[in-house]
Amino acid sequence: MYALADCNNFFVSCERVFNPALNGRPVIVLSNNDGCAVSRSNEAKALGIGMGVPLFQVKDIVRKYKIAVLSSNYALYGDMSKRVHATLRQLAPAIEIYSIDEAFLDLRGLEHEDLGAFARRASALCLKNTGIPVSIGVAPTKTLAKVASKWCKNRPPMKGGYFLNSQEERERILRVTPVEDIWGIGRRFAKKLYENNVTTAWDFTQIPGEWVQKKMSITGWRTWKELQGEACIAFADHTPAKKQICVSRSFSKEIFDYEKLVEQVSLFTFMVCEKLRKQESVCSQAVVFVLTNRFKENVPQQVESRMVTFPVATSGTPEINQSVLRELSYLFRKGYGYKKAGVILSGILPRQAVQLHLYDTRDREKQDRLMQVMDEINTDMGPGTLSVATASTKGIRMSRQHLSPQYTTKWEDIPIVHCK
DNA sequence: TCTGGGGTCCTAGGACCC
DNA sequence: TCTGGGGTCCTAGGACCC
Numbered sequence: 430m431y432a433l434a435d436c437n438n439f440f441v442s443c444e445r446v447f448n449p450a451l452n453g454r455p456v457i458v459l460s461n462n463d464g465c466a467v468s469r470s471n472e473a474k475a476l477g478i479g480m481g482v483p484l485f486q487v488k489d490i491v492r493k494y495k496i497a498v499l500s501s502n503y504a505l506y507g508d509m510s511k512r513v514h515a516t517l518r519q520l521a522p523a524i525e526i527y528s529i530d531e532a533f534l535d536l537r538g539l540e541h542e543d544l545g546a547f548a549r550r551a552s553a554l555c556l557k558n559t560g561i562p563v564s565i566g567v568a569p570t571k572t573l574a575k576v577a578s579k580w581c582k583n584r585p586p587m588k589g590g591y592f593l594n595s596q597e598e599r600e601r602i603l604r605v606t607p608v609e610d611i612w613g614i615g616r617r618f619a620k621k622l623y624e625n626n627v628t629t630a631w632d633f634t635q636i637p638g639e640w641v642q643k644k645m646s647i648t649g650w651r652t653w654k655e656l657q658g659e660a661c662i663a664f665a666d667h668t669p670a671k672k673q674i675c676v677s678r679s680f681s682k683e684i685f686d687y688e689k690l691v692e693q694v695s696l697f698t699f700m701v702c703e704k705l706r707k708q709e710s711v712c713s714q715a716v717v718f719v720l721t722n723r724f725k726e727n728v729p730q731q732v733e734s735r736m737v738t739f740p741v742a743t744s745g746t747p748e749i750n751q752s753v754l755r756e757l758s759y760l761f762r763k764g765y766g767y768k769k770a771g772v773i774l775s776g777i778l779p780r781q782a783v784q785l786h787l788y789d790t791r792d793r794e795k796q797d798r799l800m801q802v803m804d805e806i807n808t809d810m811g812p813g814t815l816s817v818a819t820a821s822t823k824g825i826r827m828s829r830q831h832l833s834p835q836y837t838t839k840w841e842d843i844p845i846v847h848c849k
Numbered sequence: 850t851c852t853g854g855g856g857t858c859c860t861a862g863g864a865c866c867c
Numbered sequence: 868t869c870t871g872g873g874g875t876c877c878t879a880g881g882a883c884c885c
Contacts, residue, residue: 460853
C-alpha cells in the first residue's frame with residue numbers, strides 16, 4: 430500500500446500559518462514577477478480565479494472581492510515543505526519526496542493497521558506540527574493513492590485521510606472522477622479521450638489496453654494498469670541525481686543592453702553551477718538561451734539557444750561561465766528586447782566519474798579547491814558573498830511587490846511577539 | 850502596462866559504425 | 868527492375884508532472 434500526502438493550496442497555506450488574518454479570505458500567491466496566480470485559497474477558486482491565470486486578467490475580481498495578493502516566497506515554502514516531510518518521515522518505513530508539496534509513503538509492514546485511521550492521524554499530525562492542512566490518500570498503487578488524496582481534499586468530514594480499499598469503492602470513485610483529473614493524463618490526451626467518448630477515469634479503465642498502449646505509449650498504459658490496481662510505477666526511495674539542471678528567469682522589463690544581459694546570464698550560470706556541485710556532479714554540456722517578449726507583436730522576435738561541450742566534464746563556475754558568455758555573445762542582437770534567459774547544464778555525471786583528457790591544460794585540482802572554498806564561504810556568510818565578477822551583484826531583475834517576510838529562514842524577518 | 854520555473858520520460862528519425 | 872543487416876548514439880519534439 431502507498432499513501433500520497435498532498436498539501437492543500439500549499440503556498441497560500443504557508444502564508445496563512447504566519448498571517449492568520451488571511452484565514453477565511455480569498456488569497457492568491459503569484460508566480461515570479463507577480464505574473465500569474467499559482468496558488469489559490471478555496472475562496473479564491475470559488476471566485477473563479479483559475480490556475481496560472483495572469484494577474485492583470487483578473488484584477489477587477491481581485492479589487493471587487495478584496496482578494497489578498499502575495500508574491501511567491503520560495504524560501505518560506507521550501508522551509509515549510511521540509512517540516513511537513515520531516516513529520517511524514519516519522520510515520521512510515523520509507524518516503525519519496527515527489528515535489529515541494531507532495532510525498533509518497535511506502536506503507537509496507539503497516540498492512541494490519543486501519544489505514545484510513547492512519548491517514549487521518551497523519552494528516553492531523555502534519556497540521557499540528559506545521560500548521561499546513563494535508564490530504565492523505567491510501568491505495569494499492571500510486572495513481573490510485575493520488576485519486577484517494579484528491580477525493581478527501583474538499584470533504585471535511587473525511588478529516589484529511591482516505592483509504593481506497595475495496596473494488597466497489599474504486600469503481601464508485603473512478604466513475605465520478607473526470608479523466609483529465611488522473612495523474613499522468615494531461616490536456617492533450619484528455620482531449621483525445623473525450624473524442625473517443627472516454628470522459629471518466631472509469632471509462633478509461635474499460636477501454637482495451639492495446640489501444641492505450643498504441644495511442645498513449647508505455648506511460649499511458651502504466652496509468653491504465655495502475656487504475657486497475659496493478660502497481661507499475663516504482664517507489665523511489667532515494668532522490669536520483671538530476672540529469673539536467675536549469676536556472677532561468679523572466680525579467681521584469683526587457684533587457685536591450687548587452688552588458689546588462691551578461692550580468693544576468695552570468696548570475697544564472699553561477700547559480701546553476703552551485704546546484705550542480707551541490708549534487709556532487711559535473712556536466713559536459715551547457716546551453717544558454719534567450720527569448721524576446723512573445724506577447725509583444727510588432728517587435729523583432731528571437732527564441733534561440735547555443736550549446737557548448739566541455740572536453741573534460743566540469744563543475745567549475747569560471748570555466749562554465751566563460752563558455753556560456755562566449756555563446757551569449759553570438760546570440761545577442763542589438764535592438765532586441767530580451768524578456769527571459771537561462772542556462773541549462775546537461776551531460777551530467779557523478780564527480781568521481783570524470784574522464785581525463787590527454788591535452789587538458791587546466792589545473793583541475795586547483796579549480797576544485799577554489800570552488801570548494803567559494804561554496805563554503807557562501808554557506809557560512811550568505812548566498813552570493815563570493816561570486817564571479819561578470820555576474821550581477823544586485824540579483825535578478827524581478828519584481829515582487831507583495832512579498833511576505835521570510836518568517837522561518839531570515840533572522841531579521843522573524844516577527845517579534847510581545848508577551849503580556 | 851501586466852503573461853512562471855524546473856523537471857522527466859518516450860518516440861522517431863538521422864548520422865554513423867562495422 | 869533489382870539496392871544488406873544489425874546496431875548505437877544523439878537530438879528534437881511531444882507528452883507529462885508540480
